[in-house]
Amino acid sequence: MYKNFLRYVISVLFFLGVSGQANADFKVGFVYVGPTGDHGWTYQHDEGRKAVEAAGIKTTYVESVPEGADAERVIRQLAQSGHDLIFTTSFGYMDPTNKVAKDFPNVKFEHATGYKREHSNVSTYSARFYEGRTLLGHMAGKMTKTNVIGYIASFPIPEVIRGINAMTLAAQKVNPDIKTKIVWVFTWYDPGKESEAAQALIDQGADVIMQHTDSTAPVQVAEKAGVWSFGQASDMQRFAPKSILTSIIDDWAPYYVERSIAARDGTWKQQDTWHGLKEGMVAMAPYNSAMGTDLVKEVEQLQKDLASGKTHSFTGPIYDQKGNILVAEGSVADDGMLAGMNVYVKGVEGDIPQ
Amino acid sequence: MSFDLNFIGILIGAIMASSVPLILAASGELITERSGVLNLGVEGMMIIGAISGFALMVITDNLFLAVIGSMISGLIISIIFGVLTQSLLTNHVATGLALTIFGIGMSAMIGKNFVGIPGKEFPLLFVNFKENIPFLGPILFGHSIILYFAFLLPFLTNYFLKKTKIGLIIRAVGDSPTSASNQGINVTLVRYSCILYGGAMCGLAGAYLSLIYTPQWIENMTGGRGWIALALVVFATWSPIKVLIGALIFGGITILQLHMQAVGLRIPVQLLSALPYIMTIIVLVVISRDSRKIKLNTPTSLGQIFYKEK
Numbered sequence: 001m002y003k004n005f006l007r008y009v010i011s012v013l014f015f016l017g018v019s020g021q022a023n024a025d026f027k028v029g030f031v032y033v034g035p036t037g038d039h040g041w042t043y044q045h046d047e048g049r050k051a052v053e054a055a056g057i058k059t060t061y062v063e064s065v066p067e068g069a070d071a072e073r074v075i076r077q078l079a080q081s082g083h084d085l086i087f088t089t090s091f092g093y094m095d096p097t098n099k100v101a102k103d104f105p106n107v108k109f110e111h112a113t114g115y116k117r118e119h120s121n122v123s124t125y126s127a128r129f130y131e132g133r134t135l136l137g138h139m140a141g142k143m144t145k146t147n148v149i150g151y152i153a154s155f156p157i158p159e160v161i162r163g164i165n166a167m168t169l170a171a172q173k174v175n176p177d178i179k180t181k182i183v184w185v186f187t188w189y190d191p192g193k194e195s196e197a198a199q200a201l202i203d204q205g206a207d208v209i210m211q212h213t214d215s216t217a218p219v220q221v222a223e224k225a226g227v228w229s230f231g232q233a234s235d236m237q238r239f240a241p242k243s244i245l246t247s248i249i250d251d252w253a254p255y256y257v258e259r260s261i262a263a264r265d266g267t268w269k270q271q272d273t274w275h276g277l278k279e280g281m282v283a284m285a286p287y288n289s290a291m292g293t294d295l296v297k298e299v300e301q302l303q304k305d306l307a308s309g310k311t312h313s314f315t316g317p318i319y320d321q322k323g324n325i326l327v328a329e330g331s332v333a334d335d336g337m338l339a340g341m342n343v344y345v346k347g348v349e350g351d352i353p354q
Numbered sequence: 355m356s357f358d359l360n361f362i363g364i365l366i367g368a369i370m371a372s373s374v375p376l377i378l379a380a381s382g383e384l385i386t387e388r389s390g391v392l393n394l395g396v397e398g399m400m401i402i403g404a405i406s407g408f409a410l411m412v413i414t415d416n417l418f419l420a421v422i423g424s425m426i427s428g429l430i431i432s433i434i435f436g437v438l439t440q441s442l443l444t445n446h447v448a449t450g451l452a453l454t455i456f457g458i459g460m461s462a463m464i465g466k467n468f469v470g471i472p473g474k475e476f477p478l479l480f481v482n483f484k485e486n487i488p489f490l491g492p493i494l495f496g497h498s499i500i501l502y503f504a505f506l507l508p509f510l511t512n513y514f515l516k517k518t519k520i521g522l523i524i525r526a527v528g529d530s531p532t533s534a535s536n537q538g539i540n541v542t543l544v545r546y547s548c549i550l551y552g553g554a555m556c557g558l559a560g561a562y563l564s565l566i567y568t569p570q571w572i573e574n575m576t577g578g579r580g581w582i583a584l585a586l587v588v589f590a591t592w593s594p595i596k597v598l599i600g601a602l603i604f605g606g607i608t609i610l611q612l613h614m615q616a617v618g619l620r621i622p623v624q625l626l627s628a629l630p631y632i633m634t635i636i637v638l639v640v641i642s643r644d645s646r647k648i649k650l651n652t653p654t655s656l657g658q659i660f661y662k663e664k
Contacts, residue, residue, distance in 0.1 A: 035462060035573030037469035064574060150616070183615045184623045190577040191568045196372060200612035203364065217568045239472055239570070350615070353623035
């Protein structure tokens, strides 16, 4: 008797819980590729999530989700457990996101840095990090004495190649003799490997190091070796106060808040967002005064011009490694070309891993 | 690529520094496995060592305490594994995997307050010699004391297992716990001790990462090195010296392939990235072909649950 009673109570509570979840509160889920404590890419996404929370919307997150089969399972789990909007914040979540979106037409999905929107409930968004890379290239070209710029690259996807090209073009403009040396580490996040890559580049003569990976290890190696470096995704200045010239900062918070509110109020629509310096999705940390006030002023001006559209990171003539023309003189690369960029520009050493 | 002698010396020094965590963790695990216990929790114990060492460094501002503390925390977390597998007789594989997951989660939780704090300079020994002696200087000098310890450890382990009575007991327990038990050896006690020792060494390996190699705390900073250490033990057929060789090859090729990329050699990068794993396996398989020695070194009861019939 008593046992049966308990069973009833539990099942009633259970159903109350489930139905309450489905109707009453609106929830936003986040999937992260790294830990929230990486002080880089994922850290910044989590700052965005906190802003959503501060706007009075419930959020949950799953961190360190590998890109692959696990990702689909995690996204599906979030969709099943009553989340109304799900942000998947790494390139490798592109296919899993679209796959799950098909099965959950009432849930909205936002995928970062991808280009596939196979269903009407999938939006994509990214930031024009390459505008920041242009500024980095300008500084690197001016600051290098050895004319070798070291670049720690993660995966050969358009996003990363675009950054390498934008940086190289800007550096060539101020210093035609520079060479870009690239080391691919095939990870977004492995402090040990990233620091070994930084050290290898320095040993090979690079006196400016930049990274398209997420940990603070490379800037610390640069600090120790006495070469220049740039922070990635968030302000890494305190890890290498002497060495860091600036950091590219990703600011997702305004976008996350706007989209979450739109989804809650029913005004969410599929879209493809690509914001840059102008909208503030890409921001620059304070410039290191060690590079001299003249150069700081120059870079600040360039930043303004990039934001206003007066200057474009990919202004022709641009040639590929073999000397074929990619962008004609007087024109700029369109977004389609930027989104699918898969060749190096002239002046980059080596081949893109296929 | 500049090929002057001093540059090669610096390269070798860097390779040695990168293989230290593998040597420490693998040497610890080797003792554990020789007693017949398969602890897959190496990664978890390493990461706990990394966060404990870093946290203690921040709190006490004392590197000596930090290093000792990291070993003690590795040891404490391995007690969990010991109690579960030895006293409660749970499955080694499942318990070890759980320990790794637990360690990663636990370290992230403790580490929340230590993210973003820059590390402290760890004292390096004989820095003068390093700069003044070409080639040999950067190889032999200018390292941390933990590196010297790590390079001695495989030889000590080898001696310990082969020449001492306790070493013999450990091997006996690993080969046939039943016979050892009949001889009056307390199998559970021996295995407990070996698990604790393995835990302490893994903790030290983690502290090397968070205090010396990349001096800071970042979540997941061990980056799978625990798994590589585990694989090394097996591929080195439970021989400490071969563990050392394997770790050096792995560290060496990892760093060399980065240099090859930076030089711009036209070799597919994916192949270069896979090279450390492929080469380490090939070399270790080739040097451990002697089947008689493999039989001699393999702990026959590895991973089997032992309980004494009353």
